Amino acid sequence: MPELKAPIGTRDVLPPDSARWRRFVGVFAEVVGAAGYGQVVTPIFEELAVFHRIGEATEIVTKEMYDFEDKGGRRMALRPEGTAGVVRAFVEHRPATPWKVWYTGPNFRYEKAQKGRYRQFDQVGIEVLGADDPYCDVEVIALAWQFYAALGLRQVRLLVNSLGDAGDRGRYAAALAEHFESYGDALTPESRHTLQRNPLRVLDSKRPDDRPMIEAAPLMGDFLSAAAAEHFEVVLGGLRALGIPFTVAPRLVRGLDYYRRTTFEFAAEALDAAQNAVGGGGRYDGLVEEMGGPATPGIGFALGVDRTLLACDAEGVFGLPAADLDAFVVDTTGGATALALTAELRAAGLRVDRAFDNRSMKSQMKAADRSGAAVALIVGSDELAAGTVVVRPLRGGGDQVAVPRDHVIDHVVRTGATPTP
Numbered sequence: 001m002p003e004l005k006a007p008i009g010t011r012d013v014l015p016p017d018s019a020r021w022r023r024f025v026g027v028f029a030e031v032v033g034a035a036g037y038g039q040v041v042t043p044i045f046e047e048l049a050v051f052h053r054i055g056e057a058t059e060i061v062t063k064e065m066y067d068f069e070d071k072g073g074r075r076m077a078l079r080p081e082g083t084a085g086v087v088r089a090f091v092e093h094r095p096a097t098p099w100k101v102w103y104t105g106p107n108f109r110y111e112k113a114q115k116g117r118y119r120q121f122d123q124v125g126i127e128v129l130g131a132d133d134p135y136c137d138v139e140v141i142a143l144a145w146q147f148y149a150a151l152g153l154r155q156v157r158l159l160v161n162s163l164g165d166a167g168d169r170g171r172y173a174a175a176l177a178e179h180f181e182s183y184g185d186a187l188t189p190e191s192r193h194t195l196q197r198n199p200l201r202v203l204d205s206k207r208p209d210d211r212p213m214i215e216a217a218p219l220m221g222d223f224l225s226a227a228a229a230e231h232f233e234v235v236l237g238g239l240r241a242l243g244i245p246f247t248v249a250p251r252l253v254r255g256l257d258y259y260r261r262t263t264f265e266f267a268a269e270a271l272d273a274a275q276n277a278v279g280g281g282g283r284y285d286g287l288v289e290e291m292g293g294p295a296t297p298g299i300g301f302a303l304g305v306d307r308t309l310l311a312c313d314a315e316g317v318f319g320l321p322a323a324d325l326d327a328f329v330v331d332t333t334g335g336a337t338a339l340a341l342t343a344e345l346r347a348a349g350l351r352v353d354r355a356f357d358n359r360s361m362k363s364q365m366k367a368a369d370r371s372g373a374a375v376a377l378i379v380g381s382d383e384l385a386a387g388t389v390v391v392r393p394l395r396g397g398g399d400q401v402a403v404p405r406d407h408v409i410d411h412v413v414r415t416g417a418t419p420t421p
């Protein structure tokens with residue numbers, strides 16, 4: 001039989017790493033939950049048309065989508081990002097605005113897989129629909145900033161830009177097209193191709209041959225309408241007021257076509273430049289209408305779970321949570337005592353594991369050590385006959401004691417087996 005493996009660009013997350021993963025999402029939920037955001041869960045697949053609305057010139061839609069026909073002949077796709085589904089849900093359910101939601105889950109892109117770039121990757125994110133206020137942009141950016149701080153990350157750089165209103169963006173795109181076209185064939189073929197579909201996206205090119213032409217390109221800032229410029233100034237003022245350092249990055253356009261006005265990205269400086277974007281977002285004021293809803297402004301961000309954890313590793317922060325079992329039950333008398341004891345301890349709210357298959361004392365004690373539990377609760381034939389349980393500390397030293405069977409829970413709770421976090 002050929003060896004079966006996870007598909008290219010996907011990974012299994014096993015314990016204990018999965019505990020860290022879950023804590024990551026837990027910290028995020030706490031930070032944004034405390035700011036009034038509720039969780040929204042949308043399907044992992046949607047009708048293909050939902051994603052087409054986010055932009056025909058977006059590579060994640062044109063080239064990288066996992067699209068397929070279902071058994072009913074419908075064109076569907078696995079979601080390549082989170083915003084489209086959330087906006088589709090908003091249009092479908094019309095909740096009261098401002099609608100402040102957060103989400104987490106996997107996205108799918110047929111990318112060239114490498115470290116920090118996967119075909120299935122998780123994100124956490126928030127969206128606010130129905131608020132035009134520049135201070136809402138500040139809140140959204142500040143929450144990402146606060147989340148990074150909660151993880152312990154220190155080397156994150158915030159880049160911000162404004163893409164202007166739809167009209168500004170159009171005029172800028174025309175100026176960029178003229179600029180790049182003036183170089184004829186000097187632009188790489190890939191960028192010439194991008195130029196035909198969306199001149200802004202040429203600015204995203206990381207190809208060295210494109211660099212000089214990108215550096216000489218006109219800047220978005222010179223094309224902002226008075227209203228867009230004013231909006232941007234208020235956002236920057238708000239960031240300053242909150243003490244959040246930022247760099248204005250006039251060539252930051254980001255991947256998706258629907259961004260308008262405020263756009264931002266977070267770069268983890270502890271990671272290699274090619275893979276250091278740990279998150280980003282911006283305003284997408286036209287998207288709700290594009291999906292068939294009423295004109296409604298929107299803003300949000302998505303942060304890559306995998307890549308942010310790589311950044312945590314690089315900075316040596318947000319390590320694996322400590323094992324937190326209170327007790328491990330070792331029973332060499334057949335297992336019936338372990339069954340009852342484990343059930344009682346768990347019912348009392350303690351975190352308890354046990355051995356199976358009536359293994360030897362040595363083997364069960366090994367398992368107890370490996371489990372990271374605070375104490376082993378040991379029942380051999382002597383203890384069974386005497387109606388006692390031996391409590392042996394596994395962490396932090398101390399002597400073992402024999403405790404009457406009926407007092408075990410009290411003893412475990414009283415001696416503070418429950419680790420203080």
Ligand code: AMP
Pocket residue numbers: 081109111116117118119120121123255277278279280281302303304305306307308
């Ligand atoms: P995007 O939706 O492209 O704006 O991406 C937002 C964040 O998701 C990025 O900053 C990355 O951290 C993460 N991300 C995007 N694509 C991938 C991928 N293929 N593999 C891992 N993380 C990704």
